[in-house]
Amino acid sequence: MVAARLAFEGISKAFPGVRALSDVSFEVRPGEIHALLGENGAGKSTLLRILSGVFRPTEGDVKVDGVVQTLRKPEDARRAGIAMIHQELQQVPHLTVAQNMFLGHSLKRLGGLLVDRREQERRAAEALAMIDPTIDPAAPISTLKVAQRQVVEIARALLDKAKIIAMDEPTSSLTPSEFDRLAEVIVRLAASGVSIIYVSHKMDEVFRVCERATVMRDGKVVGMGVDLRTTAQRDVIAMMVGRELLLEEHHSHATAAVCLEARNLTTHRVRDVSFTLRKGKSWGWRAWSAPAAPNSCGRSPGPTG
Ligand SMILES: Nc1ncnc2c1ncn2[C@@H]1O[C@H](COP(=O)(O)OP(=O)(O)OP(=O)(O)O)[C@@H](O)[C@H]1O
Ligand SMILES: [Mg+2]
Structure with a gap:
């Protein structure tokens, strides 16, 4: 020691x-x-x-x-x-x-x-x-x-x-x-x-x-x-x-309609982030403490930091 x-x-x-x-x-x-x-x-x-x-x-x-x-x-x-x-x-x-x-x-x-x-x-x-x-x-x-x-x-x-x-x-x-x-x-x-x-x-x-x-x-x-x-x-x-970064792509939904798309987002916290959110599934952050983000296009994919 x-x-x-x-x-x-x-x-x-x-x-x-x-x-x-x-x-x-x-x-x-x-x-x-x-x-x-x-x-x-x-x-x-x-x-x-x-x-x-x-x-x-x-x-x-x-x-x-x-x-x-x-x-x-x-x-x-x-x-x-x-x-x-x-x-x-x-x-x-x-x-x-x-x-x-x-x-x-x-x-x-x-x-x-x-x-x-x-x-x-x-x-x-x-x-x-x-x-x-x-x-x-x-x-x-x-x-x-x-x-x-x-x-x-x-x-x-x-x-x-x-x-x-x-x-x-x-x-x-x-x-x-x-x-x-x-x-x-x-x-x-x-x-x-x-x-x-x-x-x-x-x-x-x-x-x-x-x-x-x-x-x-x-x-x-x-x-x-x-x-x-x-x-x-x-x-x-x-x-x-205080959250887990969960990048999960649900291929079964890969053909579903795109309801949110981000390309090369950069802020003081993240660099060059791109993602596509399709109807029926989420791709993003999931809180450790909170339940998984709702799987609906009409709502947020979860906290984004
Ligand atoms: N002089 C001060 N008077 C009152 N509150 C203060 C003072 N200095 C810091 N704080 C508060 O103390 C907390 C910690 O601030 P601090 O600046 O230490 O954070 P940090 O980890 O250095 O953040 P950053 O990454 O943004 O530099 C914050 O809530 C801040 O608002
Ligand atoms: Mg500081």
């Missing part, structure tokens, strides 16, 4: 009128890439905000290497070796790469009178060299692409000697080849012992880079330590939505 690098123990968080998290417990091992999955509003970002000292939990503890952490502000999390890469990068466009990496804790010289730009750039270059040596620490951050700016955030986490890096939907604005590059960086970081918590709605990416997952629904953990190498995507999605 590997000792946990990070443990959430019985975390609950209530906002006025909303219970965002209820008794959330799970562990992340050293050097593990751990997915945190769930539908919109499941509580993923709230949990990461607790981890990064932005929110305080109503109940429960966060432990790093077995020690309970008091995370009252982001600086506490930084000191505990926790870094957060946000979807919306919090960088100052007119500052250089190195200045952004040292934002809030610049290196000083002449008894604290001046910022030591040269030393900042040297250390920034050192951290960047581990992941992308092509990035110039002296370049204004606004001249970099989003993917490179994300790499700068990761390098900043390395400067802080982060042991845990949480990424909340890091690839939402990246192209597939930029994702490939980020995936390479993440895998390399994990191999060096850094634990990564990876939040994404893109299942293909999750299954490519992550080893295990915690699945959340309505603020609760519904799947703990799910092994992504041995679990099918559809089973993970079923856990997330």
Whole structure:
């Protein structure tokens, strides 16, 4: 049994009128890439905000290497070796790469009178060299692409000697080849012992880079330590939505009249979905808890997520 690098123990968080998290417990091992999955509003970002000292939990503890952490502000999390890469990068466009990496804790010289730009750039270059040596620490951050700016955030986490890096939907604005590059960086970081918590709605990416997952629904953990190498995507999605995805074609009805047809539907949740619903049978989602969808053209084929 590997000792946990990070443990959430019985975390609950209530906002006025909303219970965002209820008794959330799970562990992340050293050097593990751990997915945190769930539908919109499941509580993923709230949990990461607790981890990064932005929110305080109503109940429960966060432990790093077995020690309970008091995370009252982001600086506490930084000191505990926790870094957060946000979807919306919090960088100052007119500052250089190195200045952004040292934002809030610049290196000083002449008894604290001046910022030591040269030393900042040297250390920034050192951290960047581990992941992308092509990035110039002296370049204004606004001249970099989003993917490179994300790499700068990761390098900043390395400067802080982060042991845990949480990424909340890091690839939402990246192209597939930029994702490939980020995936390479993440895998390399994990191999060096850094634990990564990876939040994404893109299942293909999750299954490519992550080893295990915690699945959340309505603020609760519904799947703990799910092994992504041995679990099918559809089973993970079923856990997330609380329903089984049932694709069953009833050939006996293949000649029945078409009453609903969808071609290449894409939303933020599904990609390129096509189906034909014929009179007398359904082809679609069926709830775990609810009875099978009614077999009638005049009614809905069942919940569609
Ligand atoms: N500051 C807040 N005040 C009140 N309610 C909040 C606050 N932040 C989050 N919530 C609520 O807590 C619940 C969990 O939200 P959260 O943003 O953590 O979900 P999520 O899993 O990150 O969703 P998404 O995938 O859409 O990013 C939601 O019901 C949300 O409306
Ligand atoms: Mg979120």
